[in-house]
Amino acid sequence: xxxxxxxxxxxxxxxxxxxxxxxxxxxxxxxxxxxxxxxxxxxxxxxxxxxxxxxxxxxxxxxxxxxxxxxxxxxxxxxxxxxxxxxxxxxxxxxxxxxxxxxxxxxxxxxxxxxxxxxxxxxxxxxxxxxxxxxxxxxxxxxxxxxxxxxxxxxxxxxxxxxxxxxxxxxxxxxxxxxxxxxxxxxxxxxxxxxxxxxxxxxxxxxxxxxxxxxxxxxxxxxxxxxxxxxxxxxxxxxxxxxxxxxxxxxxxxxxxxxxxxxxxxxxxxxxxxxxxxxxxxxxxxxxxxxxxxxxxxxxxxxxxxxxxxxxxxxxxxxxxxxxxxxxxxxxxxxxxxxxxxxxxxxxxxxxxxxxxxxxxxxxxxxxxxxxxxxxxxxxxxxxxxxxxxxxxxxxxxxxxxxxxxxxxxxxxxxx
Amino acid sequence: xxxxxxxxxxxxxxxxxxxxxxxxxxxxxxxxxxxxxxxxxxxxxxxxxxxxxxxxxxxxxxxxxxxxxxxxxxxxxxxxxxxxxxxxxxxxxxxxxxxxxxxxxxxxxxxxxxxxxxxxxxxxxxxxxxx
Numbered sequence: 001x002x003x004x005x006x007x008x009x010x011x012x013x014x015x016x017x018x019x020x021x022x023x024x025x026x027x028x029x030x031x032x033x034x035x036x037x038x039x040x041x042x043x044x045x046x047x048x049x050x051x052x053x054x055x056x057x058x059x060x061x062x063x064x065x066x067x068x069x070x071x072x073x074x075x076x077x078x079x080x081x082x083x084x085x086x087x088x089x090x091x092x093x094x095x096x097x098x099x100x101x102x103x104x105x106x107x108x109x110x111x112x113x114x115x116x117x118x119x120x121x122x123x124x125x126x127x128x129x130x131x132x133x134x135x136x137x138x139x140x141x142x143x144x145x146x147x148x149x150x151x152x153x154x155x156x157x158x159x160x161x162x163x164x165x166x167x168x169x170x171x172x173x174x175x176x177x178x179x180x181x182x183x184x185x186x187x188x189x190x191x192x193x194x195x196x197x198x199x200x201x202x203x204x205x206x207x208x209x210x211x212x213x214x215x216x217x218x219x220x221x222x223x224x225x226x227x228x229x230x231x232x233x234x235x236x237x238x239x240x241x242x243x244x245x246x247x248x249x250x251x252x253x254x255x256x257x258x259x260x261x262x263x264x265x266x267x268x269x270x271x272x273x274x275x276x277x278x279x280x281x282x283x284x285x286x287x288x289x290x291x292x293x294x295x296x297x298x299x300x301x302x303x304x305x306x307x308x309x310x311x312x313x314x315x316x317x318x319x320x321x322x323x324x325x326x327x328x329x330x331x332x333x334x335x336x337x338x339x340x341x342x343x344x345x346x347x348x349x350x351x352x353x354x355x356x357x358x359x360x361x362x363x364x365x366x367x368x369x370x371x372x373x374x375x376x377x378x379x380x381x382x383x384x385x386x387x388x389x390x391x392x393x394x395x396x397x398x399x400x401x402x403x404x405x406x407x408x409x410x411x412x413x414x415x416x
Numbered sequence: 417x418x419x420x421x422x423x424x425x426x427x428x429x430x431x432x433x434x435x436x437x438x439x440x441x442x443x444x445x446x447x448x449x450x451x452x453x454x455x456x457x458x459x460x461x462x463x464x465x466x467x468x469x470x471x472x473x474x475x476x477x478x479x480x481x482x483x484x485x486x487x488x489x490x491x492x493x494x495x496x497x498x499x500x501x502x503x504x505x506x507x508x509x510x511x512x513x514x515x516x517x518x519x520x521x522x523x524x525x526x527x528x529x530x531x532x533x534x535x536x537x538x539x540x541x542x543x544x545x546x547x
Contacts, residue, residue: 125506153461154459157459398540399541
């Protein structure tokens with residue numbers, strides 16, 4: 001809410017309240033799309049009025065009241081239109097007094113809302129946008145700015161997302177036990193994508209960019225609070241914290257990427273690291289092991305090394321072995337090849353890359369070339385490394401990565 | 417993923433465009449307006465701009481102390497960027513589909529054009545972890 005001159009406390013309060021208020025309004029009016037618009041209007045009204053008039057005694061009741069008033073105004077005009085067509089509906093059927101609506105919190109609807117916004121029927125960009133608005137309490141303008149698209153385009157994306165939720169016929173309740181695992185993994189995937197979207201080279205301090213990574217961490221933290229015993233959720237939160245801890249060390253003064261082994265580890269955020277390690281330790285002791293947990297555990301091993309040379313690669317390799325058994329993801333196979341090279345030497349790593357060549361899923365992917373180049377350099381094949389760094393640079397669609405890969409080509413060419 | 421769709425053409429091509437009838441021009445622009453409106457509704461539209469005619473184009477190079485040296489005489493066959501669209505789509509195939517819609521806009525007498533559209537992905541500023 002960068003444009004609204006809100007202090008952090010108020011901004012945080014509004015974001016926290018957004019899904020709770022939305023839950024109440026949906027329960028009252030049984031209209032997800034309409035309620036979502038009404039709550040958005042109430043949040044914007046609060047952002048304008050509260051700095052001038054002070055935060056009300058009960059901010060939650062204030063937001064509910066304003067949102068419900070918007071809803072009733074909208075329904076009244078809708079009713080007037082429909083009454084001209086049919087006399088069957090009465091106002092009483094639709095409208096209740098605001099006092100009746102403003103009952104105390106019985107349950108936190110944040111979880112139900114997350115399941116709805118990350119419904120598998122939605123396209124990924126739609127799910128990301130709707131989650132940030134309905135659960136994160138961000139405005140359309142803020143989301144548009146974060147994704148670098150015009151506000152009108154983002155508004156359409158959100159409205160289409162709501163349409164998809166509506167036509168999917170998903171009821172406003174938690175998914176059944178049978179659906180739960182699949183639906184929860186869709187939620188986690190959306191949160192992970194929001195995090196990654198924000199985990200980019202900063203565009204400089206003068207650019208007021210919404211921090212999507214922080215927002216993803218906040219939402220995942222809220223989810224972890226609601227499902228403290230779920231190891232996937234705890235694992236994802238730990239992974240985000242441990243990754244985010246390296247943010248400052250990840251880029252140099254000219255936005256150039258700095259790989260893990262060259263980072264200034266003094267810049268790592270120790271607060272986030274210890275929180276992440278504590279979380280992952282707590283979830284690992286709970287028994288069932290999930291993919292996010294293993295990824296977080298790998299990040300934790302890196303965090304524990306004060307120098308790159310001290311990295312416990314055998315442990316990382318063991319964790320990748322587990323992860324490889326759990327998921328059939330080629331990116332995991334790629335990282336497993338790197339860990340293998342670090343423990344058993346580059347030729348073993350390169351041999352595993354030929355398995356990936358046959359697998360075919362990463363054919364033409366720049367990361368396969370980049371890893372091959374890295375391992376060839378380790379093996380002392382300078383010209384091979386140059387050729388594959390060059391291929392990777394041609395294939396990547398990320399500007400900071402291309403600059404990094406071209407720098408490797410230059411570095412090796414000077415040596416050759 | 418964002419893609420830029422570059423509409424390119426030669427001076428000769430632009431000159432032939434000047435011979436279109438009023439109705440041809442209206443039909444063509446109605447097509448572009450409808451593509452734009454559809455892209456906005458689908459949440460994929462980012463930007464579009466048309467550029468001034470090639471006759472006004474200048475190529476600038478830095479001279480001594482960064483003084484601009486301008487060059488404005490171009491061979492007839494040179495390809496110019498005439499305008500561009502930026503779209504935010506989920507797949508490359510979708511970007512090609514949109515490019516084909518733009519390429520095949522109605523020309524003189526309603527015949528379908530087949531303008532070359534150069535499709536290029538816009539590099540992201542984000543990146544994954546590197547080895």
